[in-house]
Amino acid sequence: xxxxxxxxxxxxxxxxxxxxxxxxxxxxxxxxxxxxxxxxxxxxxxxxxxxxxxxxxxxxxxxxxxxxxxxxxxxxxxxxxxxxxxxxxxxxxxxxxxxxxxxxxxxxxxxxxxxxxxxxxxxxxxxxxxxxxxxxxxxxxxxxxxxxxxxxxxxxxxxxxxxxxxxxxxxxxxxxxxxxxxxxxxxxxxxxxxxxxxxxxxxxxxxxxxxxxxxxxxxxxxxxxxxxxxxxxxxxxxxxxxxxxxxxxxxxxxxxxxxxxxxxxxxxxxxxxxxxxxxxxxxxxxxxxxxxxxxxxxxxxxxxxxxxxxxxxxxxxxx
Amino acid sequence: xxxxxxxxxxxxxxxxxxxxxxxxxxxxxxxxxxxxxxxxxxxxxxxxxxxxxxxxxxxxxxxxxxxxxxxxxxxxxxxxxxxxxxxxxxxxxxxxxxxxxxxxxxxxxxxxxxxxxxxxxxxxxxxxxxxxxxxxxxxxxxxxxxxxxxxxxxxxxxxxxxxxxxxxxxxxxxxxxxxxxxxxxxxxxxxxxxxxxxxxxxxxxxxxxxxxxxxxxxxxxxxxxxxxxxxxxxxxxxxxxxxxxxxxxxxxxxxxxxx
Ligand SMILES: Nc1ncnc2c1ncn2[C@@H]1O[C@H](COP(=O)(O)OP(=O)(O)OP(=O)(O)O)[C@@H](O)[C@H]1O
Ligand SMILES: [Mg+2]
Numbered sequence: 327x328x329x330x331x332x333x334x335x336x337x338x339x340x341x342x343x344x345x346x347x348x349x350x351x352x353x354x355x356x357x358x359x360x361x362x363x364x365x366x367x368x369x370x371x372x373x374x375x376x377x378x379x380x381x382x383x384x385x386x387x388x389x390x391x392x393x394x395x396x397x398x399x400x401x402x403x404x405x406x407x408x409x410x411x412x413x414x415x416x417x418x419x420x421x422x423x424x425x426x427x428x429x430x431x432x433x434x435x436x437x438x439x440x441x442x443x444x445x446x447x448x449x450x451x452x453x454x455x456x457x458x459x460x461x462x463x464x465x466x467x468x469x470x471x472x473x474x475x476x477x478x479x480x481x482x483x484x485x486x487x488x489x490x491x492x493x494x495x496x497x498x499x500x501x502x503x504x505x506x507x508x509x510x511x512x513x514x515x516x517x518x519x520x521x522x523x524x525x526x527x528x529x530x531x532x533x534x535x536x537x538x539x540x541x542x543x544x545x546x547x548x549x550x551x552x553x554x555x556x557x558x559x560x561x562x563x564x565x566x567x568x569x570x571x572x573x574x575x576x577x578x579x580x581x582x583x584x585x586x587x588x589x590x591x592x593x594x595x596x597x598x599x600x601x602x603x604x605x606x607x608x609x610x611x612x613x614x615x616x617x618x619x620x621x622x623x624x625x626x627x628x629x630x631x632x633x634x635x636x637x638x639x640x641x642x643x644x645x
Numbered sequence: 646x647x648x649x650x651x652x653x654x655x656x657x658x659x660x661x662x663x664x665x666x667x668x669x670x671x672x673x674x675x676x677x678x679x680x681x682x683x684x685x686x687x688x689x690x691x692x693x694x695x696x697x698x699x700x701x702x703x704x705x706x707x708x709x710x711x712x713x714x715x716x717x718x719x720x721x722x723x724x725x726x727x728x729x730x731x732x733x734x735x736x737x738x739x740x741x742x743x744x745x746x747x748x749x750x751x752x753x754x755x756x757x758x759x760x761x762x763x764x765x766x767x768x769x770x771x772x773x774x775x776x777x778x779x780x781x782x783x784x785x786x787x788x789x790x791x792x793x794x795x796x797x798x799x800x801x802x803x804x805x806x807x808x809x810x811x812x813x814x815x816x817x818x819x820x821x822x823x824x825x826x827x828x829x830x831x832x833x834x835x836x837x838x839x840x841x842x843x844x845x846x847x848x849x850x851x852x853x854x855x856x857x858x859x860x861x862x863x864x865x866x867x868x869x870x871x872x873x874x875x876x877x878x879x880x881x882x883x884x885x886x887x888x889x890x891x892x893x894x895x896x897x898x899x900x901x902x903x904x
Contacts, residue, residue, distance in 0.1 A: 385734045388902040405736055413734035419727050421656070423663040435652045436735040480731055490734075 329399040331488050331519035332361040332384070336393035339379050339543075353379045355543045356393065361521055361536075363398075366514050368530035368551070369523040371540035377523035378416050380540070381492045385413050397488055409437070412486035416493050416523075418477030422466035426457055426476050428588065429465060430483055437484040451479045456505060470497040488515060491522040495529055507533060539625070554625060561618040562598045565590050569609035578604060580631055649737050650745035656751020657719070658756075666715065666753060669707055673761050676703055692772040697783060697866040700765035705790045705862070707761065708754055709821070712794045715753070716801030717813035719746045722901055733791040733903075740895035747802055747891060754794045762787050777868075785871040786861040792883035793859040797821055799887040800854075803894040807901070824850065824856035854886050 337357040340350040351367075354376040361367040371377050382388045384395055384401055400407040420429050430448040439447065453459045455475040460468070468476065474497045481489055493512070495503045510533055513520050524530055530537050531551045539546040539554060547554050567573060568589050574582060578601060582591045591603045598615070605612060661667070680699050684692045720743065723729040733739065765783070769776070800820055804813035823830070827850050834846025858879055861871050 382730075382903070387729070387730060387733060391901075405731075405738055408734060408736040411734065413731060415727065415730040415734075415882065418731060420731065421660065421728055432652070432656055433731070436649065436737060526810055639804060 328363055329453045330360040330396075330573060331363045331365065331398060332367075332521060333396045334359055334380070334384075334393075335395060335450040337380065337383055337390050337395055338392045339376075339388065340382060340391045353543050354383070357540070357543075357545055358393075359538050359545060359548045361519060363512065363519055364517050365535045366510060366533050367522075368534035368537035369521060370525065370527065370530055370537050371523070372525060377540060378492055379543075381413070381416075381490055381523065396489070410487040412481035412484065412489045414477045414481040414489075414491040414494055417471055417496070420465050420473065420476060420480075422464065425462050426452060426472075426479075427461040427463050429476065430479055433480045434483055439484075447483060451483050453478045454509070456502070471502055474498055475502070478506065481534065482509070482513065486518070488519045488521065490550075491520065494522050495522055495524065495526060505530070546600060560595050561592050562595050563590060563592050563614075563616050563618045564598075564601060564605070565613040565615075566605055567611040567613065569611070572608040572610075574610075575604050575610060588613060591596040647741060649741040650748055653737075653742055653745025654747075654749035654752060658747050658752045660779050661715065661750070661753040662832065666711065667757060667760070670757065670760050670764075670776050672773075673703060673707055674764055677764045677768040681771045685772050686865055693769065693868075694866050696765070696768050696772055698862060700761075700768060701783070701786055701790070701862040701865065704761045705793070705819065705860075708758055708790055708794045708799060711752070711757065712719065712754055712798045713814055713817050713821075715750055715803050716798040717805045717810045719750055719802055719805065721805040721810055721813070729841065729903060739899040743895050743898055744891065745804075749800060750798055752800070755791060758787060758791055758794070764821060779868045780869065782865050782869070782871045783863075784849070785876060786865040788859075788876070789859040789861050789879055792879055793856060795887050796856075796890075798885055799890040799894070803890050803897070806894050806897040820853055821856060823894065824854045826857075827853050827855050855882075858882070 332492060334357055337354055338352065339354040340352050343349050343351050345480070357376075357380060369377050369380070379388070383390050384397070384402055395402045397407050398410055400410075421432075424432065427448055430451065431444055434444040434447060449458075452458055455478050457472065457479065458474050460472060463474065465473065473492075478491070478494060496508050498506060506530070510520050510522070532549055536549060537551050537554060538548045565585075566589055567587060573579070574589075578591055580595075582589050584590075591601065595617075602612070602615070677696075679699060680696060684695050723732075723746075729742075733742065762784070766776075769780070797817060801813055801817040804816045808816070831846050831850040834843045834850075837843060840866075858875070864871060
């Protein structure tokens with residue numbers, strides 16, 4: 327088997343807190359998983375889960391309390407690793423005295439391109455992220471979404487093999503989000519690996535081969551989005567038109583919702599036939615019966631609930 | 646040697662230029678013009694002394710203010726604004742970034758000093774003296790100022806790797822002032838009988854850069870020559886000292902977690 331694009335091996339990070347910085351709080355707890363070459367991998371978790379912490383550890387911006395990681399077989403301490411990766415920080419901020427074109431040109435200089443190559447690349451990637459007309463505007467005049475786009479451009483400018491993006495869709499309008507999805511698709515098509523964090527689950531469901539879910543600094547699960555989802559029992563959704571003057575039995579009526587002229591009820595899978603039977607008795611017209619797939623959103627909400635319940639366990643040793 | 650520090654240095658210089666740092670030259674020019682006109686009027690044969698004294702002192706103070714105030718923010722600002730995040734994801738070692746920032750500010754200071762030196766030359770010319778041979782030693786005095794700035798910048802950069810710009814400014818200024826008076830401090834120590842104090846003043850004397858040696862303003866203003874031995878002694882001293890400080894700064898900066 328080929329070397330994984332990213333191997334995370336027991337990464338742990340404690341942050342000192344308090345005035346004397348003596349107390350340590352564990353933000354990331356023994357994180358271990360790997361991302362295969364060519365995957366689009368979603369890194370999911372609610373606010374404060376430790377997604378950004380993980381990204382910063384991988385980029386060498388902060389150092390782990392324990393554990394290591396490798397990118398394409400290279401230790402994250404190895405400077406050569408950085409030749410093969412691109413990174414979009416969370417809420418990126420750049421030298422605001424430069425124009426977008428100057429910024430990208432500056433970054434491109436660290437990749438040994440000739441001046442002509444740099445010029446061509448910078449123009450091409452400005453266009454790719456929708457900043458073709460803003461190339462000569464100083465970054466201090468950029469909106470949040472424009473900065474995000476400049477950030478994406480610098481992350482992919484040098485054809486990296488593995489791209490790390492910390493919330494690539496944040497701050498973007500619907501068109502922008504769409505464009506970022508296209509870019510991620512395109513990266514996959516070109517055989518690159520994309521590792522991105524998000525708490526927007528529909529983005530992950532739409533894009534990812536696999537996802538990892540993180541909450542409270544701990545890994546909660548890794549797998550294809552639908553594997554993560556199929557852990558839970560299914561319910562069935564019935565959509566029907568009720569017959570005028572034939573009231574529904576109380577059991578169904580209590581959790582029925584009206585949508586336009588139609589009625590929707592959700593019942594446990596085991597009660598499906600019973601419910602259909604009752605509906606036939608009151609001459610309802612059945613429009614559809616379909617399984618309710620719990621979305622990642624539901625999974626997420628349950629996780630947060632569970633995390634809240636034992637969040638007191640997060641604090642670790644006082645030195 | 647990689648090209649990285651050079652790339653960072655040029656960008657740092659560009660930042661200084663765009664932040665209108667070189668505008669201080671306008672004030673320097675006004676100062677020189679005012680002084681030249683004034684001295685030209687009172688003309689009692691000491692024009693040269695006054696202009697050189699004033700000019701070199703101003704060059705040194707302007708440079709120091711710039712070195713300290715920009716120096717302490719050089720790396721700190723990039724950590725604070727998180728412009729470092731995307732940069733350090735590129736194949737750049739932290740010490741290369743640090744050295745690049747240092748070199749960039751040094752380049753800015755050199756350019757600034759060069760312009761001020763031209764201003765001084767113009768003022769000297771205006772007060773009506775053809776240049777004389779001993780004027781060459783003015784250049785040596787300017788060179789010493791640059792060495793001094795290189796040291797001060799390194800110190801400011803070092804402190805800013807682990808403390809706020811406020812504190813770094815205080816520390817750097819403190820060391821500079823101690824360094825200017827380090828000879829006097831040692832001499833006071835030699836006069837006492839308290840051996841602990843004696844040891845302390847000696848330690849301070851050897852630890853703190855000896856900025857006294859870099860001040861050749863009075864010598865030059867009186868038209869005396871600067872011995873060649875002092876030039877290379879100061880050069881070696883400044884290069885070694887700044888090198889050690891930069892090494893320490895790199896060690897601190899490389900080990901720290903960015904916020
Ligand atoms: N510099 C720091 N000092 C102390 N604690 C920190 C620091 N940075 C992060 N933390 C803590 O670490 C935990 C994880 O933070 P992190 O930024 O990684 O979360 P995240 O998953 O990226 O959240 P979000 O979705 O809000 O971006 C949080 O509890 C946060 O308070
Ligand atoms: Mg985050």
